[in-house]
Amino acid sequence: MDDIELLAGVLAKTGDLIAGVGDDQWALPTPCPDYDVRTLVNHMVAWVQVFDAGCHGRPAPEDRATYQAADPAGEFRAAAASLVAGWQKYGLDRPVRVTGGESPGPMVFNMTVMEYLTHGWDLATATSQPVPYTEGEAAAMLARAETTLPAQYRGAGMPFGDIVPTPDDAPAIDRAVAFLGRRPVPLRS
Numbered sequence: 001m002d003d004i005e006l007l008a009g010v011l012a013k014t015g016d017l018i019a020g021v022g023d024d025q026w027a028l029p030t031p032c033p034d035y036d037v038r039t040l041v042n043h044m045v046a047w048v049q050v051f052d053a054g055c056h057g058r059p060a061p062e063d064r065a066t067y068q069a070a071d072p073a074g075e076f077r078a079a080a081a082s083l084v085a086g087w088q089k090y091g092l093d094r095p096v097r098v099t100g101g102e103s104p105g106p107m108v109f110n111m112t113v114m115e116y117l118t119h120g121w122d123l124a125t126a127t128s129q130p131v132p133y134t135e136g137e138a139a140a141m142l143a144r145a146e147t148t149l150p151a152q153y154r155g156a157g158m159p160f161g162d163i164v165p166t167p168d169d170a171p172a173i174d175r176a177v178a179f180l181g182r183r184p185v186p187l188r189s
Contacts, residue, residue, distance in 0.1 A: 004088055006140050007113055011048070011080035013132040014120040018044065019073035020129050030126040031182050032119075037126050044119050045069040048079040051112045054098040055086035083112070110144040117141045118180050121173065125185055131173055138172035145179050154181065 001009075018041055026038040035043065046067035050060045061067070069075050092109050095102035117133055118141075124131045133141075154160045161181020166174050174184035 001136055001140060003092060003109065004084060006137060007087065007109070008084045010113055010117050010120070010133065010137055010141070011084065014044070014116045014123075015073055015077040015080055016132065017120050017123045017127075017129055018076050021072070021123070021127055025127045028126050031122045035122075037123065040119060040123060040126070041072045042067050042069055044116070044123070045072055045076045045079070047115060048076055048083060050098060051108070051115075052079045052083040052086065054096045054108060055083055055090065057097075060097075060099055107148055110148040113141050114145050114148065114180065118177055118182070121177050121182070133173055135172045138176045142172060142176040142179055145176065149180075 021037060021041065026036070026041075028037045030037060030040045032040055043064075046061065046064040046069075049067075050064055053060045087109065092105040094105045096105045096108040097103075098108055098111075117137065120133065121131055123129070149160060152158075154162055164178040164181060164183050166178040166184060170178075170184065178184050
């Protein structure tokens with residue numbers, strides 16, 4: 001699977017998960033400490049807009065920490081489509097500014113795949129929706145995470161938890177989310 005196909009698939013499935021949140025599920029806890037479902041979804045929508053802006057060379061929205069989506073699925077899908085189109089048009093081999101300084105395009109791209117497959121898993125887990133990602137998507141994300149995520153970003157007070165040990169023969173989705181500090185649950189499809 002090529003880069004764009006991977007990202008487009010992950011983002012489409014993540015948009016479906018956002019659309020699948022029930023009216024009575026917004027206050028449910030998630031695997032992300034300090035995030036209920038509403039806070040997680042607002043984070044996901046805000047950051048897809050940040051990644052989209054960076055991909056297109058625009059300034060990132062300033063309100064990402066306090067963003068409140070009025071139409072979460074619609075806003076996510078619109079920004080996701082623009083993001084995929086931006087990577088298709090401008091390619092990955094270029095510097096991209098997301099927040100702060102510029103980063104290599106492949107690193108930003110990999111971070112985007114990691115962000116949305118992992119937070120999609122978080123959302124599916126919290127709302128009891130089937131985890132939609134394929135074994136290939138999860139394996140591709142894990143391979144990218146292993147080359148992108150340095151150890152200094154893990155642990156207490158950091159963006160990622162410590163790696164949760166999983167068997168080598170566990171499904172790729174379990175190994176992927178465990179690499180990013182989540183405790184895997186049985187794969188649902």
